[in-house]
Amino acid sequence: MSLGKRCVLPIIISCLLLGLQAVGLSAHKTYAFSDRVIQQGAIGDDVIELQARLQYLGFYRGKIDGVFGWGTYWALRNFQNEFGMKVDGLAGSNVKQKLVKASKYDKNYVKSQMYKQKNFRYYGGDGNTQPKSKPAAPTVSNVPPGYSQNDIKLIANAVHGESRGEPYEGQVAVAAVILNRVESPVFPNTVSGVIFQPGAFTAVSDGQIWLTPNETSKKAVLDAINGWDPSGNALYYFNPETATSSWIWSRPQIKRIGKHIFCS
Amino acid sequence: MIRSVLIGVLAVALAGTAFWGYKEHQEKNAVLLQAENTYQRSFHELSYRMDKLHDKIGTALAMNDDSSLSPQMTDIWRLSSEALSNVGQLPLSLMPFNKTEGFLANVGNFTYKTAVRDLNKEPLNDGETKTLQKLYKQSGEITNELRDVQHAILDHNLRWMDVQLALATQDEQADNAIIDGLKTVEKKVNSYANEDNGSPLMENTKKDHSFKNLSGGNVSQKKALQSGSKLFDIAPDAITVTKSGKGATLPIYSLSYQKGDKRGFLEISKKGGHPVSLIVSRPISEKKLSLHDGGNKALAFLKNTGFDNMQLFQSQEYDHTGVYSFLYEQDGVKIYPDTVNVKVALDNGDITGLTAQEYYMNHTQRDLPEPKLSKEEAKEKVNRGVDIQEQSLAVIDNDLGEEVLTYEFLGTMNNVTYRIYINAMDGREEKVENLSANEENYAANLS
Numbered sequence: 001m002s003l004g005k006r007c008v009l010p011i012i013i014s015c016l017l018l019g020l021q022a023v024g025l026s027a028h029k030t031y032a033f034s035d036r037v038i039q040q041g042a043i044g045d046d047v048i049e050l051q052a053r054l055q056y057l058g059f060y061r062g063k064i065d066g067v068f069g070w071g072t073y074w075a076l077r078n079f080q081n082e083f084g085m086k087v088d089g090l091a092g093s094n095v096k097q098k099l100v101k102a103s104k105y106d107k108n109y110v111k112s113q114m115y116k117q118k119n120f121r122y123y124g125g126d127g128n129t130q131p132k133s134k135p136a137a138p139t140v141s142n143v144p145p146g147y148s149q150n151d152i153k154l155i156a157n158a159v160h161g162e163s164r165g166e167p168y169e170g171q172v173a174v175a176a177v178i179l180n181r182v183e184s185p186v187f188p189n190t191v192s193g194v195i196f197q198p199g200a201f202t203a204v205s206d207g208q209i210w211l212t213p214n215e216t217s218k219k220a221v222l223d224a225i226n227g228w229d230p231s232g233n234a235l236y237y238f239n240p241e242t243a244t245s246s247w248i249w250s251r252p253q254i255k256r257i258g259k260h261i262f263c264s
Numbered sequence: 265m266i267r268s269v270l271i272g273v274l275a276v277a278l279a280g281t282a283f284w285g286y287k288e289h290q291e292k293n294a295v296l297l298q299a300e301n302t303y304q305r306s307f308h309e310l311s312y313r314m315d316k317l318h319d320k321i322g323t324a325l326a327m328n329d330d331s332s333l334s335p336q337m338t339d340i341w342r343l344s345s346e347a348l349s350n351v352g353q354l355p356l357s358l359m360p361f362n363k364t365e366g367f368l369a370n371v372g373n374f375t376y377k378t379a380v381r382d383l384n385k386e387p388l389n390d391g392e393t394k395t396l397q398k399l400y401k402q403s404g405e406i407t408n409e410l411r412d413v414q415h416a417i418l419d420h421n422l423r424w425m426d427v428q429l430a431l432a433t434q435d436e437q438a439d440n441a442i443i444d445g446l447k448t449v450e451k452k453v454n455s456y457a458n459e460d461n462g463s464p465l466m467e468n469t470k471k472d473h474s475f476k477n478l479s480g481g482n483v484s485q486k487k488a489l490q491s492g493s494k495l496f497d498i499a500p501d502a503i504t505v506t507k508s509g510k511g512a513t514l515p516i517y518s519l520s521y522q523k524g525d526k527r528g529f530l531e532i533s534k535k536g537g538h539p540v541s542l543i544v545s546r547p548i549s550e551k552k553l554s555l556h557d558g559g560n561k562a563l564a565f566l567k568n569t570g571f572d573n574m575q576l577f578q579s580q581e582y583d584h585t586g587v588y589s590f591l592y593e594q595d596g597v598k599i600y601p602d603t604v605n606v607k608v609a610l611d612n613g614d615i616t617g618l619t620a621q622e623y624y625m626n627h628t629q630r631d632l633p634e635p636k637l638s639k640e641e642a643k644e645k646v647n648r649g650v651d652i653q654e655q656s657l658a659v660i661d662n663d664l665g666e667e668v669l670t671y672e673f674l675g676t677m678n679n680v681t682y683r684i685y686i687n688a689m690d691g692r693e694e695k696v697e698n699l700s701a702n703e704e705n706y707a708a709n710l711s
Contacts, residue, residue, distance in 0.1 A: 034554075036553070036554030036556065036557065037554055037556035037557070038554065038555070038556065039554075039555050039556045039559065039579060040579060041555055041578070041579035041580035041581055041586075041587075042554065042555040042556075042579075042581050043581050044551075044581075046554075061679070062679065070676075070681035070699055071679065071681075073681075074653060074676060074681070077653070090556065167520070167522075167527060167529070168527050168529070168543065168545040169520065169527075169529035169543050169545075172543060185365070185366065185369030185370075185372070185373070186362045186365035186366050186369055187352065187365070188348075188349060188352035193349070193352055197352050197353070198303075198353065198354065198355035198356075198428070199355045199356070199428065216545075219545070219583070222582060223543065223607075223617065226587050226605055226607075226619075227589075227603075227605045227619045227621075227622070228541060228543060228605070228617060228619045229541070229619070229621065230518075230529065230531070230541060230543065232508060232511075232512050232513070232514070232516070233513060234511075251511065252509070252510050252511030253509035253510060253511050254508055254509055254511040254512045255506065255508045255509055255512065255516075255518060256506065256509075257518070263509075263511050264511045
């Protein structure tokens with residue numbers, strides 16, 4: 001990673017700024033950070049400002065996207081190291097003051113550019129503006145490692161079709177069963193393989209999976225991915241009122257949540 | 265006159281309807297046929313691959329040279345995984361066919377482990393050769409049964425769509441050659457499972473630490489309700505309690521309550537009365553706390569709940585909620601198997617979630633060995649292109665599900681962050697993780 005530990009030349013760099021002059025330097029506020037400590041995994045305005053300022057100084061070379069990921073983390077640590085501060089990857093008040101002193105930040109300009117040009121980079125006018133290859137699709141939030149937004153959407157569809165109207169923990173449990181099956185050696189080992197296994201889920205067989213899921217089912221899926229499993233490691237569940245298979249009753253039952261009995 | 269016109273019109277309408285009905289019927293058949301063909305393909309492929317699998321295991325038995333044995337094992341591993349995916353495409357989930365799937369998974373596990381091993385240094389031992397012989401015999405029997413079913417299907421033009429129907433209607437008397445045949449296969453495999461007791465081939469080879477070191481004696485339902493009421497901060501009579509059934513690995517009490525649009529769910533282990541899992545769901549209004557503040561709340565909560573020496577190793581923010589992963593630290597060594605996740609609502613700092621299943625499953629005071637390798641020696645085992653930024657000692661679960669002491673290196677290469685684990689005893693590269701996958705996304709709802 002070429003996070004520059006280069007000389008900081010804010011004045012020269014600012015001369016190279018594209019379009020910043022047009023906006024007018026006097027227009028922007030010098031201090032926009034909130035007084036919260038920013039740490040890895042955070043999203044939002046503070047992160048955008050942090051990334052923009054670090055980029056202005058040449059530490060951060062990734063995309064200004066408002067998600068505090070590893071790229072931002074190393075940039076911040078290098079900055080702390082360079083400026084003789086405690087290297088902990090946390091942006092506290094001390095760090096923010098130093099950043100504000102050393103760099104300029106135009107909130108409106110950065111925000112307008114980061115939405116307009118998908119490849120917006122090199123705030124601070126680094127001359128080395130190589131064209132960036134793939135524009136990433138905008139997403140609404142952080143994604144847990146190992147799962148894409150689309151995986152989450154697919155599981156949320158299944159959870160919504162299978163268990164809307166169930167208590168929240170019941171929905172998390174259904175999502176957890178899907179994930180447990182992916183892990184299990186005796187089931188297909190992809191999310192789509194498990195969901196579309198013929199006959200595995202009634203919501204898939206009767207097309208209810210294609211209903212639009214609500215926010216609750218998406219939250220339930222995120223919880224399940226993040227490690228919550230109210231089902232107690234179940235691989236099956238059934239509704240005792242509508243279950244037709246006698247075999248399913250022979251499975252050892254773990255617990256009942258709402259209308260569903262979960263079993264292993 | 266009017267009458268004949270009317271008759272004419274009706275006749276045309278009738279002909280039109282008949283034609284339309286015929287078209288619909290044809291279309292329906294086309295769709296059914298397509299589904300049927302997909303099933304047929306999966307089944308015939310499965311049968312073919314089982315045949316091949318049997319064949320290859322047989323060949324492997326006769327092989328002596330390691331340079332041919334390793335690729336052979338890899339090939340068997342691939343075949344077993346493909347056969348498994350074929351099973352996944354058949355409409356069998358309403359029927360117990362998971363013993364056969366378990367058999368295939370076992371073959372896969374066994375061959376993978378032997379294929380990745382350096383057979384030159386560590387050739388197959390007697391037990392493994394015996395296992396292979398057993399697998400050869402068993403796969404032969406399964407192949408025969410499947411061939412039988414296949415023959416019946418081809419001979420009598422049996423259709424999988426009928427199987428699906430028979431299974432769905434659950435007609436116990438359903439006299440279906442396919443179902444009967446597959447049931448025989450399943451029975452056969454089941455008998456292997458019984459005779460294999462004690463061998464390394466168990467249905468589920470996943471690690472099983474099974475809450476062995478959970479402290480404390482059994483607590484009563486009343487006691488669980490009391491501590492739940494305290495944790496929820498809600499009167500005991502508003503809480504519903506249920507007990508887990510026989511299938512639970514860890515017997516627990518489940519507590520839940522509903523108050524307006526707020527819902528709480530808590531699991532307390534019967535042994536020791538520990539909180540295993542907590543979920544509070546409610547609408548979360550405006551964000552007032554930072555992710556960092558939430559992390560401090562989470563840590564304080566863990567301390568109060570009896571988790572000591574916990575260290576934050578990962579945090580993320582979703583929809584005004586902070587999700588934190590903590591791990592246990594013993595003498596400065598990170599213990600990755602002992603993790604706890606905590607959720608904090610960033611509007612008022614309430615704890616909205618806890619899951620400690622992993623922690624209670626594995627946690628114990630470990631006998632940590634002295635590392636045989638120095639930090640520098642371990643560093644040399646890391647890919648030269650990786651620019652190492654952080655390092656520490658850590659215990660992780662490796663490929664085989666065993667706990668090993670490792671040096672953990674966090675480093676970067678080409679703007680990607682990696683976490684690399686080098687075994688502290690023998691210098692093996694245990695695991696390499698790519699951590700930057702989520703950097704590509706950006707939050708669009710930044711207010």
